[in-house]
Amino acid sequence: MTPPLRDSVLVVDDSPGTLGLLNDTLEAAGYTVLLAPSGHAALDAASRATPDIILLDALMPGLDGFETCRRLKGLPGLAAVPVIFMTALSETEHVLAALASGGVDYVTKPVAPAEVVARLGVHLANARLTRSAHQALDAAGRYLLAIDRAGAVVWSTPQAAALLGGAASAPASLPPDIAAWSLQQASAAASRQRSVALDGQTVEISYVGRIAADEILLRLTPGASAGDEEARLRTRLGLTPREAEVLLWIGRGKPNRDIADILGLSPRTVNKHLEGIYAKLGLENRAAAAAVAVQTLQGEGA
16 A cells, blocks of 8 residues: 655744754654755745645754845745744744745744644644645636735636636736736725736636635636627627627626626616516516527637
């Protein structure tokens, strides 16, 4: 029987005594341990073998822990790897600096081995849950990505990455105007969707929600532009341009208030167009209208 894979821990500290203590402690706890005596050595080690979690000294000569963490997070595959800082500093500004640079937790020095092992277990369990959720979304074929407050892409499904960049990995960041729009949506009352031209094609970006203090989840919808789809509904169903626009958004599951925001109309006007759609198509309710919209667009693309 193949033995289970051991979680790997990258320990970064310029103190040989601390490295020795943590190496013995973590190996006894069942971890594979990688040691680095400096920030530059940590970057080299992480670029060759991705650890499952990182223990990082905050204060080191040369490249300190905060900058080391920022650079580690920029390496392929390391954005979601938890980083726990080790520091003798407990002032709020240093704790905030650790978190701002990408850390998830910190322990004070001199380290207590039992506490370190316990914290590693908690953060590894959380990371596994996050990884499982990402894998499930990847397998489902969803076009999803998360950005941070600077607009940088933190994570994306392969489908979203391909749509944005036509490659295996997502771009480092969204165009500035799209990132700015996305960051405004948490408190915005207006439409949470917009169509944009990315890499030569029209893509609809939808704000899904804030999934962490520093992560915003977005959904992408590829394919024809809204204008093309409206033309299909208009010509195939005999609708006016405005009725086609309303029906398109009905088919996408939007309530009247959201449709009004998107089209720059009042909810009452949207409802009047909807009544016209019902009369022209012989429909009785909103669900039937949505079904007609979906069937018409799918039939056109078949």
